[in-house]
Amino acid sequence: MQLNAGCELSFEAQGPTPLILMLRPRSGAGQWIIREEYQIIPAVNVTEFTDMYGNLCQRVVAPEGPFSIHFSATVQTSDLIDVSPGAPYTPVEDLPDDVLHYTLPSRYCQSDQLGDLAAEVTKDMEPGYDQVEAIRRWIHENVTYQYGTSDASTSAVDTADKKVGVCRDFTHLGISLCRALNIPARMVVGYLHQLDPMDLHAWFEAYVDGRWFTFDATQEQPRGNRITVAYGRDAADVAFTTQFGPMSLNDMKVWVEAAEEPAPEKKETDVPTLSSTVGSNDQV
Incomplete structure (x- = not known):
């Protein structure tokens, strides 16, 4: 779109x-x-x-x-974001050099203080994508989204304790719980279509199976139509x-x-494509 x-x-x-x-x-x-x-x-x-x-x-x-x-x-x-249930954990020794620092605690993401909560939230989950999805789902179900309940000093530890906040706080908590499991996670800020109420938005990405995947704890289901503006360790990097x-x-x-997308002009030389033949052995 x-x-x-x-x-x-x-x-x-x-x-x-x-x-x-x-x-x-x-x-x-x-x-x-x-x-x-x-x-x-x-x-x-x-x-x-x-x-x-x-x-x-x-x-x-x-x-x-x-x-x-x-x-x-x-x-x-x-229109869609990639999902990959069952995608495996990437061992720390196999992480690219430029991903390693996303495993460390940062100003708003004190992952070194949230190991017990991370273990509890992800128990019985296979290491990797399923752990991150369990974290995203737990935050969505247990933290209340409410304006005016946090400020520029609110950290992931505060949100884990009070269980209330906005998208920035949901994101910091998700990042911290991932890092507590040695899963690299980074903050993303930008725009989300049909966000309610409309505002600049924050979500997080986690690195599993050798690539980054998108997770948004404020949403019930995976949603695409996002515009990324900036990446960072936490809010201090993406103001x-x-x-x-x-x-x-x-x-x-x-x-x-x-946006209104202009319809492509049909030329006399255009040949209709039969959907039944796309990708088949008789495709010409």
């Missing part, structure tokens, strides 16, 4: 304020960027770099006063804006809508 997605951020800066922005998705697995538009008012110099996780980041200095950012994109997304000075966010709007 093609999606039109974007956000508008309105700030008030008390003085010149350096910012790092992380708002641009890039083409990759499950998504292709068809069009994008970036507007900053007032106009300022922008430089872009790629961070250690492969995320596109923009550096700006906001002048004193009102400052707004508008980003929108049209993205071709996958959409990081400011270095006094600056307040006055308003934020987020949207994700199905």
Whole structure:
């Protein structure tokens, strides 16, 4: 499905304020960027770099006063996400070098303190994908989604104790429980079609059977039509804006809508394809 997605951020800066922005998705697995538009008012110099996780980041200095950012994109997304029940655990000694650090505790994901809970949640599960799915399901069934119950300092340990939070907290807990089992896990932020209520979203990926799989503890079933913006160890690595000075966010709007895809033009030379022959031995 093609999606039109974007956000508008309105700030008030008390003085010149350096910012790092992380708002641009890039083409990759499950998504292709068809069009994008970036507007900053007032106009300022922008430089872009790629961070250690492969995320596109923009550096700006906001002048004193009102400052707004508008980003929108049209993205071709996958309607489904891959699932693989029974996919085996990847031993630590076989992990790629750039995946190893996703097994370690991080600021919001104190996996070294959640080993007992991880073992309890995944008991009788085969090591690998089935353990991660048991974690995702346990969080979905036992943690209540509720705005205003957590803040920027809430960690996975806090969420495990209070059993309430938002998508960021669900994600931190899922990552921590995976890492407690030596399964690499990373945070993903971006957009999800038909998210209710609509907002920027967070989920996690776990590395099993030699690849990354998507898990979202806020959803009942696996859902596609996602736009990934950034990856990281936890929320500290994937903030959409990081400011270095006094600056307040006055308003934020987020949207994700199905785009109208133009119907392909039929040419006289087009030949109908019979679905019964696709992939068969008599396919021409």
